[in-house]
Amino acid sequence: MTEVDAGRWWGLLGDRVRGELVDVRTMADGASGSAVYGLTVVEPAGEFVLKVASQPWLRERARRELTFYRELASHGPVLVPEFLMGGEADGSTYLLLTAAGLPTEAERWSKQRWIELATELGWLHREQVLALAIDRGATGLEPASAEKLAAGEHAWRELGYERLLAPLWANFEALDAAIRELPACLCHGDCHLGNLLTDPADRFVWIDWQEVHVGHGPGDLALLWHRAEVDGVNPPREAMLTAYAVARGIPDDVILRRAAVAAELTLVMLEWPTFFPYLPEPARARIRNRLERLVPAWRR
Ligand SMILES: Nc1ncnc2c1ncn2[C@@H]1O[C@H](COP(=O)(O)OP(=O)(O)OP(=O)(O)O)[C@@H](O)[C@H]1O
Ligand SMILES: [Mg+2]
Known part of the structure; x- marks a missing residue:
């Protein structure tokens, strides 16, 4: 067009x-x-x-x-x-x-700005929003197909991660189960800074709702963090998780933290290999480093 x-x-x-x-x-x-x-x-x-x-x-x-x-x-x-x-x-x-606004520039964001964003995401994930969304026809997504899992496993094996990831591939359902420990909620589904505008009053405006769905929430946080990291920006995860839990009205506990680790692992294992050919090496290295820290965190 x-x-x-x-x-x-x-x-x-x-x-x-x-x-x-x-x-x-x-x-x-x-x-x-x-x-x-x-x-x-x-x-x-x-x-x-x-x-x-x-x-x-x-x-x-x-x-x-x-x-x-x-x-x-x-x-x-x-x-x-x-x-x-x-x-x-x-x-x-x-x-x-x-x-409704201009693209967001997160490079110079204060910690407080990230916390404000996590708070808004927590509001979106509240159970009251879910009730309305289901009433208006929102649905879940199909689980990842066997082909997708096989493609992810193959890609990470080629990258030399066979040994590190073998136990996770063998019990991939455990990641999903950890995510499902959280209550269901309405998820944005494509939650990255490119889909966030800032209006003249400096408020966030959330756009690009093509992937909106009923899920469990931490996938939105995981994508937000990873896309920012690929761009060399380092969001304050711990503080964001705490603010998110308060805003969502759920405990800031081990279930939430484990679900967040599981969502990040799912994203890295299934989605990132597809995008690696388009990323510069420093960005790929950041994702690999993150993976190497996530695996021990998951096993703990
Ligand atoms: N309502 C809006 N006000 C101002 N800018 C907008 C608005 N909607 C979209 N844009 C701009 O257009 C871009 C693309 O829109 P959108 O994200 O909805 O589509 P998309 O199909 O996901 O495109 P992309 O794949 O590039 O993200 C946004 O990143 C944003 O810069
Ligand atoms: Mg978009």
Whole structure:
């Protein structure tokens, strides 16, 4: 999709939007995901974001995000962009939101800023949100397939981690069981800093709800930490876990800590090998170092 297409989309929305489109910026080109455009409109003035999913394999995720904005967004405990409209048109699923802030820059964050973020995540994971989400149709994800496990095991073996990881692969269900010790909750599902904006009042705005699902929570923390670490940023995990537990209304105890270790291990063992070819060596080394610390923490 091109910027011309974004203009065409604005026309397609017809009477339901007001104003003349004067500028279009590509925010994500749609090569590997949805196409995302920033739109500037005059008379009346407005800044919008149009997200369009055209490939068949994206439509389900796009529909999940649309359902989130329609059914849940305005009831949730975290700030999200205002949903203007969305639906199916022209063989695509589209979403029109207000432009809600700028990308977050975590390099210079204070410890307190990280704690604020962990607190908001804890609010999202509270049981009251889950009750509403289930009522509005939120569902869980499929468990990782046998092929995915085999691919992860193969990749880490190639990297020389056969001995370290063999006991974990042999009892992979134990990781899942530790995560399930926590109560169920509504998870963001793609919780990394690239999906977090900062608004003019310096508040967090949570975006990109394509992976929202019912889970148990620590996967959101694990992804947040790992993606930050890959970028060379070091989040204060301990303090975040404590703030998270308080905000979520669960004990800050060994069950939570073990679930967090299990979620990190699951992420490293199953997801990271796929992305290694695209990462510079220092980033890969940070993930390997983390793995080497997680395994003994899990065995303790
Ligand atoms: N409502 C919004 N206000 C301001 N910027 C936005 C908004 N929605 C999206 N963006 C910008 O567009 C980018 C891509 O949007 P989004 O994360 O929703 O799509 P995506 O398909 O996940 O793209 P990517 O794979 O690049 O993350 C965001 O990282 C953000 O910079
Ligand atoms: Mg995104």
